[in-house]
Amino acid sequence: MQSSTRPSDRQAAVFVSVAVGIIVAVVTTATFFWIYDLALGQERAAAELAATTPWSPSEGNKVIIESPANVPPQGDIRQPWLGNAAWVEGVQAGQDWITKNPNPVNVQVLLGMDSAQIWTFMQQYVSGALGVSCQYCHDITNFSLDTYAQKTTARNMMYLVMDLNANFVVDLPNWRGNYVQCSTCHNNQPTNLEAFAPQFIPSVPPINVTVDPLDETGQPITDPALKPAAIQNPVKLQDAVLYYIYNYQIWSEYDPAVSGSGRGSLALVYDGGRTQDQVTIVQNTMNNLGWSLNVGCNYCHNSRNFASFETAPADNVTNPLYAYNRLKAQQMLLMTSWIQANWPTYGAIAKAEIPSALEGGASKLSYQMIDGQYYNMPGCYTCHQGYNNADGVSIPRAAMNQSSFLDKGDAGLTIFPQVLRGGN
Helix, strand or coil: CCCCCCCCHHHHHHHHHHHHHHHHHHHHHHHHHHHHHHHHHHHHHHHHHHHCCCCCHHHHHHHHHHCCCCCCCCCCCCCCCCCHHHHHHHHHHHHHHHHHCCCCCCCCCCCCCCHHHHHHHHHHHHHHHHCCCHHHCCCCCCCCCCCCHHHHHHHHHHHHHHHHHHHHHCCCCCCCCEECCHHHHHCCCCCCCCCCCCCHHHHCCCCEECCCCECCCCCECCCHHHCCHHHCCCEEHHHHHHHHHHCCCEEECCCCCCCCCCEECCCCCCCCCCCHHHHHHHHHHHHHHHHHHCCCHHHCCECCECCCCCCCCCCCCCCCHHHHHHHHHHHHHHHHHHHHHHHHHHCCCCECCCCCHHHCCCCHHHEEEECCEEEECCCHHHHHCCCCCCCCCCCCCCCEEHHHCCCCHHHHHHHCCHHHCCCC
């Protein structure tokens, strides 16, 4: 007799239990992701989209309009600069001003533009960049007056934009047509800008290290008496990183025909090697750069030969952009150090003490003491903030690209005035 092929009751029960378990798991998983999407998913998706979308003036304008009306600090005679009412009042005052004064009055930087062009640029790319209305810098009863220190600072910061573009940006190797503008650093915030990546502060151990900077020939300075005062004694590792970021130098200009050229303050390759402290300092400095730009080591380096510059590599080994990206990083470190050395010259407003987080302050590392006063100092993260464009290129989210204003005639002037382009 042929045996029955029907499953036993026990087998059937197991089968039903497994099937029910699978169905319950699928329904539970689907329900979880549905609830997650309702609670957090859409918000996070919107945040991710905002983080990968180039900056627009409308962002800063939205910050102004949607913020509650502010009350200026005691002793500050300026009118409120946040809130919809302040925005409307400032716009109306500006429109009345250009109607009565079609030709510029007391304009010292934006030369070659009429009042209407200046107004359009200021409203979109200065007010919008800082996330503040006109009243932050201007006496809106007479825009030509230099009543407030903030207006003088803003004027000097425009000179800074000119100088950064002329001296550092337009000469970058493999330059892609991006410029510094007000929003590049400010990102809809007028003061207390964060200079260091959020991962940096908790990642650096609180240890003391000895800093042995390199001299103009690339040799380490080990005698404390010959070192700058700030590093004559051992310092905290974070302070050592800050020292190199704000005191970077190149002692061997890059020459593709000369092996071993292209070396600066962070170089670890030379006869005799470096100390363990120096290796630790360089590693943590590079970590901050990587976090600030949201890139790994291979963005600038050949992981098989960190000291090399690539210009014509084998396709299966390295990337020809290594040389460009390393040279760009060196140029940007030189720019950061130059800004620190000249910061008070451009009218940056000093603080008697570092503002707390409750006062809207950034991390303590974002403030440097110069001549006995604290200044909010830009760093790599200030501009980059971990942004990479759609092509995976690390550029500041709020950089100004040539495509936005070239071949647009007078309209291009109101987007990015010629005088701010560094002669290019």
